[in-house]
Amino acid sequence: MDGVKRLLSGELVVKMVGRSFAIWQTITIGINKSPSAYREALKANGYHIGDYADQILKRMKVSETEVQIDLVVMTVAELGFKGGVRRDAIYARAIELGLELCPAEVGPALRLAYQDQPYGEWLRIAMEPISDSGDFLEVFGVDRGGDERWLHGSYVDPDYFWGAGGRWVFVAPRK
Numbered sequence: 001m002d003g004v005k006r007l008l009s010g011e012l013v014v015k016m017v018g019r020s021f022a023i024w025q026t027i028t029i030g031i032n033k034s035p036s037a038y039r040e041a042l043k044a045n046g047y048h049i050g051d052y053a054d055q056i057l058k059r060m061k062v063s064e065t066e067v068q069i070d071l072v073v074m075t076v077a078e079l080g081f082k083g084g085v086r087r088d089a090i091y092a093r094a095i096e097l098g099l100e101l102c103p104a105e106v107g108p109a110l111r112l113a114y115q116d117q118p119y120g121e122w123l124r125i126a127m128e129p130i131s132d133s134g135d136f137l138e139v140f141g142v143d144r145g146g147d148e149r150w151l152h153g154s155y156v157d158p159d160y161f162w163g164a165g166g167r168w169v170f171v172a173p174r175k
Helices: 002-009 035-044 051-059 087-096 106-113
Strands: 025-029 067-075 122-125 137-145 148-155 167-171
Touching: 025 106, 035 051, 035 106, 051 106, 051 137, 051 148, 067 106, 087 167, 106 122, 106 137, 106 148, 106 167
Parallel strands: 122 167
Antiparallel strands: 025 067, 067 167, 122 137, 137 148
């Protein structure tokens, strides 16, 4: 009870301690200098590009310099939503925990770097959505089905409900 009294009087201050995350992958963006250079690199390496991914690829910005980015994968449940939730809540919780949204370029850069992706794995890139040609919001998805490895566009309508098992890629800021 003494600690509670000290807290309420302002004598005791509680600080949020930074959380550390296990880095899943480190990738470099800025290697390919344009969306078309990414498209060529993906095709040259045997990756498939979905129609919606191709549309948002054309509209994404590419880093002018090479930058290494540490990535973390979190499920919706690991973010605290056992029953699932909308994308805005996923992003808000990740940011609250100290993670950051990815630059859109992480999608194609990760697809190029993640050659040994397990069969059946679907990852969504936590990024600001980009409108496709029909003005639907999309984020990149990095997927593997059978022997085919894909860069997909994933529809992220604000009201869409993501299940607890959905896996999202975030940036772990470097200290």
